[in-house]
Amino acid sequence: MYNIQFNQPCHVHFMGIGGISMSGLAEILLNAGFTISGSDQNASSITEHLTSLGASIHIGQCKENINDSIDLVVYTAAISKENEEYVAALEKQIPMLSRAELLGQLMTNYDTPIAISGTHGKTTTTSMLTHILLAADSDPTISVGGILKAIGGNIRVGKSPLFVTEACEYTNSFLSFFPKISVILNVEEDHLDFFSGIEEITESFHQFAGKLPKDGLLVINGDIPTKDAILKGLDCRVKTYGTSKENDYYPSNITYDETGNSSFDLFSGEESEGHYTLKVAGEHNIYNAISAIIIAKELGITNQQINEGFSTFYGTNRRFEYKGDLCGVHVIDDYAHHPTEIQATLDAATRYPHNELWCVFQPHTYSRTKAFLDDFAKTLSQADHVVLADIYAAREVDTGEISSKDLAEKIAAYGTDVHYFPSFDEIENFLLTNCKKNDLLITMGAGNVVNIGESLLNL
Numbered sequence: 001m002y003n004i005q006f007n008q009p010c011h012v013h014f015m016g017i018g019g020i021s022m023s024g025l026a027e028i029l030l031n032a033g034f035t036i037s038g039s040d041q042n043a044s045s046i047t048e049h050l051t052s053l054g055a056s057i058h059i060g061q062c063k064e065n066i067n068d069s070i071d072l073v074v075y076t077a078a079i080s081k082e083n084e085e086y087v088a089a090l091e092k093q094i095p096m097l098s099r100a101e102l103l104g105q106l107m108t109n110y111d112t113p114i115a116i117s118g119t120h121g122k123t124t125t126t127s128m129l130t131h132i133l134l135a136a137d138s139d140p141t142i143s144v145g146g147i148l149k150a151i152g153g154n155i156r157v158g159k160s161p162l163f164v165t166e167a168c169e170y171t172n173s174f175l176s177f178f179p180k181i182s183v184i185l186n187v188e189e190d191h192l193d194f195f196s197g198i199e200e201i202t203e204s205f206h207q208f209a210g211k212l213p214k215d216g217l218l219v220i221n222g223d224i225p226t227k228d229a230i231l232k233g234l235d236c237r238v239k240t241y242g243t244s245k246e247n248d249y250y251p252s253n254i255t256y257d258e259t260g261n262s263s264f265d266l267f268s269g270e271e272s273e274g275h276y277t278l279k280v281a282g283e284h285n286i287y288n289a290i291s292a293i294i295i296a297k298e299l300g301i302t303n304q305q306i307n308e309g310f311s312t313f314y315g316t317n318r319r320f321e322y323k324g325d326l327c328g329v330h331v332i333d334d335y336a337h338h339p340t341e342i343q344a345t346l347d348a349a350t351r352y353p354h355n356e357l358w359c360v361f362q363p364h365t366y367s368r369t370k371a372f373l374d375d376f377a378k379t380l381s382q383a384d385h386v387v388l389a390d391i392y393a394a395r396e397v398d399t400g401e402i403s404s405k406d407l408a409e410k411i412a413a414y415g416t417d418v419h420y421f422p423s424f425d426e427i428e429n430f431l432l433t434n435c436k437k438n439d440l441l442i443t444m445g446a447g448n449v450v451n452i453g454e455s456l457l458n459l
Contacts, residue, residue, distance in 0.1 A: 009029075010294070014026050018041075018044050023050060028097050028106065031157045033177060040059065062085070072093070103177065115180075119338065120338065135312070183314070184208075184230065193367040203430050220241075221241060221287065249266060250266075276306065277307065282320065331453045338372070349440060360387045377405055
């Protein structure tokens with residue numbers, strides 16, 4: 001494998017540079033004096049930002065973008081082996097690294113690399129920890145999988161030995177990482193277009209935990225059903241957290257304010273570790289916060305600084321994000337695209353003031369929709385009204401096996417009011433006609449369903 005020399009800047013070309021993670025890596029290298037070029041299918045605010053920093057970006061991917069001045073090509077899992085640029089790089093024998101391999105090598109350039117993993121909650125937890133580190137003046141380098149206002153985007157380049165990143169299990173990409181501190185928030189079935197099931201997913205997280213050195217620290221949710229299989233044979237330090245006293249850390253005296261934001265006491269055994277107040281809704285965020293607290297305490301950060309960080313964290317883009325009011329209808333957007341995530345979002349919605357709950361859901365990928373069809377239907381049926389958009393294909397091709405109409409039929413069987421429309425315009429017109437004052441409207445999914453709420457609000 002090619003090893004990048006961070007003290008010897010060279011020319012790196014990113015295929016798919018407009019992606020959240022790829023753009024972050026490109027910006028870190030730009031700040032380190034590297035020459036950066038890249039390509040993407042569409043221009044965006046992200047590509048415009050990188051261009052303003054000095055990157056040379058091509059819109060559209062073709063073999064002409066790969067020239068002899070390039071020393072290294074970085075690609076994502078979404079890049080086809082038939083992609084013109086990929087083929088051209090092979091023909092020119094230019095060294096290549098996957099996004100995960102480059103990120104893993106980048107982590108070795110820091111004394112304390114921290115990796116946040118889990119089926120759900122990675123972006124929120126990384127963002128919470130970021131706010132805490134900023135409150136403590138730790139000057140970290142951050143790579144987060146969403147837009148975080150506190151750092152003005154998805155990347156922050158600091159000068160301290162701290163590096164914090166999300167670590168995704170898809171295609172086993174996090175097995176290329178070299179963390180000193182790791183978090184495993186939860187482990188569930190997902191990405192079943194790659195994994196065969198929960199046993200293979202568990203083994204992937206076990207291998208990820210095994211990447212930690214002997215003096216490293218694993219922070220893991222002790223309520224994970226397959227926790228023992230993940231921890232088997234590890235020689236690093238382990239701290240668990242969860243709902244019960246059997247864990248090293250657990251919350252008590254949980255209360256919620258009028259919008260569903262929580263306060264809680266954190267205990268270790270019978271000893272109180274502090275009282276904390278969050279500015280984000282949902283019980284799931286209590287446990288995300290606890291994992292961030294454990295890391296902060298490991299780094300010597302005080303409770304006052306932790307709470308200061310929490311006091312400025314109102315969530316990231318697309319995580320129960322308040323978008324505005326439309327004639328008295330409260331519009332929220334959320335990235336939830338897995339049944340467990342949907343459940344957490346709907347649970348948070350129950351504590352948010354409203355009359356009736358409207359959920360506009362855009363399923364994400366055909367494989368996920370097929371695998372979790374019954375679970376999606378059961379969970380979504382808890383809303384008063386469900387409006388379905390077509391499945392967002394992402395990296396997949398429609399084989400005709402599954403559609404949103406199938407999901408609509410399953411939801412209707414629960415007696416829930418459900419509607420399917422093939423276009424966003426039809427969905428918007430339906431909502432304008434039927435939503436009433438003080439209703440809560442949540443646009444939900446990992447695709448472009450956010451556009452519906454923003455269009456209604458004329459954002």
